[in-house]
Amino acid sequence: MARFLHVADIHLGFDRYDNRVRGQDFFKAFYNLLEIYAVGERVDFVVIAGDLFEHRNIQPATLNQAQICLNLLKDAHIPVIAIEGNHDNRPYGTKTSWLRYLTTWGSLIFLEPDTQDDGSIVLSAWNKEERFGGYIDLECGIRIIGTHWYGAVAPQVIEHIASAITALPTWSGQTVALLHHGLEGHVSRYAGALRYEELLPLKQAGVDYLALGHIHKSYSVEHWIFNPGSIEANSIEESKYERGAYLVELKPHTLNARLCTGYYQRSIVRLHLKVKGHEVPEAISAAALKLVKKAIATQKIQPLDEPIVELRITGRIGFERADLDTRALQQMLQDESHALIFLLRYDVDTIHYQSPLTEAENQLDIETDVYADLIAGHARYGQHTHHLSKALCQLKDLHMQEESDTDLYQFVNQFLQDVTHEAG
Template identity: 55%
Template sequence: MPRFLHLADVHLGFDRYDCKERTQDFFYAFNDAIEKYAIAERVDFVLIAGDLFEHRNIQPATLNQAQYCLQELQKAGIPVLAIEGNHDNRPYGTKTNWLRYLADWGLLILLEPGDATAEESFYSPWNGRSGAYIDLDCGVRVLGSSWYGTSAPKAIEQIVAAMGKLPPSAGPTILMFHHGLEGQIARYQGALRYADVLPLKQAGVDYLALGHIHKSYSLENWIFNPGSIEANSVEEASYQRGVYLVEINETGIQAELKQDYYQRDVVRLKLSTNGQESVEELEQQAIAQVQQAIQQNRLRPADAPIVELRIDGQVGFDRLELDTRRLQQQLQQLSNALIFLLKYEVDSLAYASHLTEDASRLQIEREVFLDLLTANNSYKKRAAELADGLIALKEQQLEGRSEAELYRFVRDMVLPERLYSVDALESEELS
């Protein structure tokens, strides 16, 4: 009975965090997955349902990674069948890309439908160098497709029509298709409805091998999407994802999601503030949050994980008073994180005192000062006193008092407990 490995969204060359080690993670994940679930399991073939690469234009090191993994499969006698995704498809108007390069070197079979506008056959058989479908020795027919974007529903109509013109298949038929179905993740526009893809099953597709959405899902035991091999963002860390090890036999399709391969840990932490903390207290709470995660073994410094700490809520000080760069560096050192993401998403406390319609200008000024002072933890206990002081300061300035007099007034208002020597006072006035 045919057995195969279905994977997608490898994203070799991933460089979102500008971190060489993180880029390497995607190679390690790909290599480990194929060693464990393709080579060791002696599958008949491997499917890559789009986005082998993160970019259309790749670095030499990324090409080397792809070649190494594909050569290992070649040595094991396991053919690799691939299609383009939205990340690595060939630009409009061009005839080649890096997937075509790998196909020309015999490292994979790139299944590309013909161009109907150029009067090419939509589904021509693989001839050793090009083609859109292939009948494998194990009795499985595999059909390819392209990246269609918003025109996917129209493309499905073309695929169904083209399938009707093909000779009968000796066994099950698989279609690789890089697109997503609705209802799987939030904020994904252009997703296909089940009704859009159902004609494929009616036309003879037994296994729809999807890619594109980085979360694993399956429907009706004929639609399968493994998700990305590695998390492309901290948000994706919570997704079920992996590779499908599949067997098709007389009882149907048995697809098992495999996840036990190299993946870097991603730890997400959250700290909510209530507006009562000082800057120093907030820093200590952030440190304590990371320490607690370490103690609970949720965060293992020895693994050099990716860590996100999201701070939200309200703060009783100007939000810019917190030195986020310095705090991020402290937390990264404490956690030994490969990447530490500090998401500082707070609002400063705001107060709005109720004023009557006939309030005087002096009353309005005082309430404005009170609101500003009350919102700052450093001054709110003395807000009324300081508000009166600021009004008095304004009056003295209007009276034409000297800078030295105004300085002494502010000093005594803000720091009434401080005792100044004559020398210290003279030094301050001269500075």
């Protein structure tokens, strides 16, 4: 029986949110995962089904992170077999990549097939001296098949891969194939996903375990296709997905794959505040603060962990969007929650009122209704709609009569005094 760890979409060098600490999370997650489930479980090998790196061109610190993780396995005598994903594949027309570099230095085994001019694929045996090959037979009884990132042409290429597998020397053990591609029905808004039927030639060619990557949530199909998901959430949206690494036991007629998630991952918390249109900006800020404090009190947010927090404010507002200082609010909430990253999503609509007009209405009535609509839609001034709409009409008339600024000022001042007196 062979035991191995299946990981994918590690994305070392992650730089979204422009936060260096967040980038280090991906390194810490990968290292801790290997510590616990590769070295700790004494697996025979580890497979990486694409996207070890976030970018094709990486910084020295990112390369160093990869080498530290791979050296952990090398010291434990655990071989690592990898293929390229769409993030770290070499640019068209070039012959080298960072995975090739790591292979040259003996840090991993990078598998890739040869594509012939006629479109056919040849899988050559791994050559230890040349550090090149499309498949490798391991002493634990597992044959591993490598593939490229094929993108939109994957459905056409899979049959060629299946033919190349059937052309290989006879093998008495089990076969694992690595493929960086998504399967239809397991992710939305992904037009290039493969259909299950398009993968069946690989099963018919003798693949016992198809190790996928590319989609950042875990799923399995028909007990032979497995996708572990990314080791860390690459976005707030991905925090709702289950993800991790598969710890697999494979022997004739028996396959056990367990999704492992008990390693370091930064906490991500999503909050939602819905407003109804009658709140003033200060009330919305107070409600947001109250929501964050409640999340802390119920331990949904644990400040000591420096989580990533997202707050979405949705609904309708009765004032101009710019009247709420979202930057100041975001900073206050980040300070309160001690979040590493606090994302404030201000997705609101401004209330617009429209009074029906009749043919009998004169210009004064129409102007009064227009002013009333504008004022009624404002949370701070809506309660004074009647007085303010009439006053604005009178102020407009005074201006049209070319009254002096002093007279206009006196009118406004007197109006405010009258309103204050009535309110008192």
